[in-house]
Amino acid sequence: MDTQFWQQRWREGITGWHEGTVNAHLQSYWPKLGLPAEASVLVPLCGRSEDLGWLADQGHEVLGVECSEQAVEEWFANSGVTPERKPQGALEVWSEGKLELLCGDFFEVDPQDTKQVAGWYDRAALIALTKEQRCAYAAHLRSLLPAGSRGLLLSLEFDAPAGPPFSVAPAEVESLFGSWCQLERLVESDLFETETKFQKRGASFVLEHVWALETQNED
Ligand SMILES: C[S@@+](CC[C@H](N)C(=O)[O-])C[C@H]1O[C@@H](n2cnc3c(N)ncnc32)[C@H](O)[C@@H]1O
Numbered sequence: 001m002d003t004q005f006w007q008q009r010w011r012e013g014i015t016g017w018h019e020g021t022v023n024a025h026l027q028s029y030w031p032k033l034g035l036p037a038e039a040s041v042l043v044p045l046c047g048r049s050e051d052l053g054w055l056a057d058q059g060h061e062v063l064g065v066e067c068s069e070q071a072v073e074e075w076f077a078n079s080g081v082t083p084e085r086k087p088q089g090a091l092e093v094w095s096e097g098k099l100e101l102l103c104g105d106f107f108e109v110d111p112q113d114t115k116q117v118a119g120w121y122d123r124a125a126l127i128a129l130t131k132e133q134r135c136a137y138a139a140h141l142r143s144l145l146p147a148g149s150r151g152l153l154l155s156l157e158f159d160a161p162a163g164p165p166f167s168v169a170p171a172e173v174e175s176l177f178g179s180w181c182q183l184e185r186l187v188e189s190d191l192f193e194t195e196t197k198f199q200k201r202g203a204s205f206v207l208e209h210v211w212a213l214e215t216q217n218e219d
Pocket residue numbers: 002003006007017018019044045046047048049065066067068071104105106107123124125128
């Protein structure tokens with residue numbers, strides 16, 4: 001799944017992942033990270049999620065990364081604000097107030113651009129990627145996050161054919177992040193009855209896991 005695949009999805013309006021409201025787990029569990037309001041928060045593969053505005057409303061500087069210019073444009077249009085735009089390496093920054101959206105490929109984000117980051121949030125980013133991409137994603141995230149950064153990760157586990165979204169079992173989350181983050185599984189929710197699209201794909205269970213992570217100091 002390359003960036004063109006996602007850009008096409010946005011063009012065709014096939015955006016079933018978009019919640020259209022602030023994620024309930026984000027609201028419940030973000031405060032548990034204990035990040036100060038002034039902390040800057042990285043949101044990889046952010047789409048045009050309402051979660052971005054919620055994080056900014058908590059006082060955070062928010063740095064989202066999204067490859068679809070349409071999604072970025074729609075985020076600002078829906079917010080009724082006009083962003084400034086300027087090139088930044090291989091990407092383009094769209095910024096207004098506390099929010100900066102880097103439009104381009106997450107894998108092109110330079111660690112220089114995230115030096116100020118102290119928090120991160122992943123909903124439907126890791127699970128949007130293939131197994132090979134997930135390894136590259138975790139490695140790139142590691143290169144971008146300063147030591148001590150704290151994050152909230154939402155992962156989905158189910159037994160249905162390949163996505164996106166892809167099933168990512170807790171063991172894989174532990175293998176991707178466990179060597180460089182302290183990991184705590186905060187909750188496991190059963191989504192089988194509510195997320196009927198997985199039943200249609202043949203799943204017999206659907207679980208959502210919420211994780212709190214803290215980047216450890218490099219030795
Ligand atoms: C499943 S959606 C989730 C969006 C958002 N996190 C949410 O909760 O609504 C994945 C998003 O990642 C974007 N995306 C996929 N690959 C990307 C990449 N390599 N770099 C930046 N954005 C990417 C897609 O355009 C899409 O908007």
